[in-house]
Amino acid sequence: MRILIILTLLVLLTACTGISLEKDRITTKENVTKENSTLIKSIQEKIPNLETSLDTPSIIEGRIIDETESVDFGDVI
Amino acid sequence: MKLFLIVLLLLIPLVYAQNVLEARKASLDLNANEFILQMNAVINYSSNKSSDLTMVKTNFEAKLTEALQVKTLDELKNKEKEMKGLAKQFKEIAKEKFKEKGMLRVELFKVSQKSKFQDKKNKINKERMKLIDVAYDKRISEINEKIKENNESRVQKILLDKFQKSKSKLNETDFVKTRIRIRGGLIEGTASMIKKTWSFVMSKMKLASEEG
Numbered sequence: 001m002r003i004l005i006i007l008t009l010l011v012l013l014t015a016c017t018g019i020s021l022e023k024d025r026i027t028t029k030e031n032v033t034k035e036n037s038t039l040i041k042s043i044q045e046k047i048p049n050l051e052t053s054l055d056t057p058s059i060i061e062g063r064i065i066d067e068t069e070s071v072d073f074g075d076v077i
Numbered sequence: 078m079k080l081f082l083i084v085l086l087l088l089i090p091l092v093y094a095q096n097v098l099e100a101r102k103a104s105l106d107l108n109a110n111e112f113i114l115q116m117n118a119v120i121n122y123s124s125n126k127s128s129d130l131t132m133v134k135t136n137f138e139a140k141l142t143e144a145l146q147v148k149t150l151d152e153l154k155n156k157e158k159e160m161k162g163l164a165k166q167f168k169e170i171a172k173e174k175f176k177e178k179g180m181l182r183v184e185l186f187k188v189s190q191k192s193k194f195q196d197k198k199n200k201i202n203k204e205r206m207k208l209i210d211v212a213y214d215k216r217i218s219e220i221n222e223k224i225k226e227n228n229e230s231r232v233q234k235i236l237l238d239k240f241q242k243s244k245s246k247l248n249e250t251d252f253v254k255t256r257i258r259i260r261g262g263l264i265e266g267t268a269s270m271i272k273k274t275w276s277f278v279m280s281k282m283k284l285a286s287e288e289g
Contacts, residue, residue: 056236057243060212065252068097068205070105071157073112073164076119076185077171077178 093211098150100204105157107197107253109141112164118188119171122181130174133167198253205252213244 116134123130137160144156175181220237224230243250 054232054236055216057213057240060216061209061243061250061252064100064205064208064212068100068104068201068208070101070108071161072108073161074168076112076115076168077175077181 093208094150096204096208096211098148098153100201100208101150101153102145103197103201103204105141105144105153105160107194107201109137109144109160110194110197111192113138113141114188114192115185116167118184119167119175119181122184123174129170130167133163133170137163137167202252206247206250209252210244210247213240213247216240217244 113134116130116137120130120134140156140160140163144153144160147153147156217237217240220233220240223233224237227233
């Protein structure tokens with residue numbers, strides 16, 4: 001009987017520790033994801049500035065040509 | 078002075094938007110007229126001067142006239158969509174009508190050789206040049222500011238040099254999209270290739286018959 005009680009307690013203890021560890025892992029994962037998304041967001045915000053500051057004449061020309069190019073109707077047949 | 082600068086800064090986007098609209102109208106005018114030329118060739122090719130094709134062409138031309146009078150870019154884009162729809166409709170009718178397209182293709186090739194629309198291409202170039210010139214000036218002043226802040230900025234100095242060179246060559250540059258030229262070039266290239274192959278085969282046949 002004693003052995004059975006000790007075994008049940010051991011199983012319960014292991015299960016509780018497991019649950020608690022998993023909870024910690026999830027929390028850490030959430031934190032990492034949050035940190036990553038903040039980092040990604042800040043990089044994304046910086047990209048347009050970086051692009052603009054390194055624009056070359058051909059990039060500017062290309063952008064203006066694309067902006068002012070009308071639809072192409074293609075060939076009749 | 079400050080007020081003048083504020084007014085000027087507020088006016089630049091407005092003028093820029095107006096120039097974009099004008100440049101896009103010029104581009105639409107060229108693309109649409111190239112298509113109209115093809116439509117005319119198809120209508121003239123059909124023996125009974127198909128009325129449904131003529132009707133679609135008339136609608137297309139009317140939409141083009143309307144599009145060239147709009148005041149905003151959004152309105153212009155809507156008109157472009159409608160014209161694209163009409164072009165698609167014309168293509169579908171033509172596809173149904175002409176099962177054998179060999180000779181029609183030759184007619185269209187002849188027409189494409191004649192069409193140059195140089196005045197329309199010059200207009201697009203002029204409108205785009207205005208926009209590019211403004212954009213270059215803006216970038217040059219921005220780079221100069223950066224160089225003032227940091228004297229050792231090598232990248233910015235190279236960029237400044239590139240922009241100044243491009244600005245000096247602005248009048249010599251062609252800003253009409255190469256897609257149109259490539260298409261013409263492809264047709265020309267294919268035609269000359271067929272011509273060469275044909276003359277080669279003919280000369281060989283002549284030689285063989287002489288020997289025989």
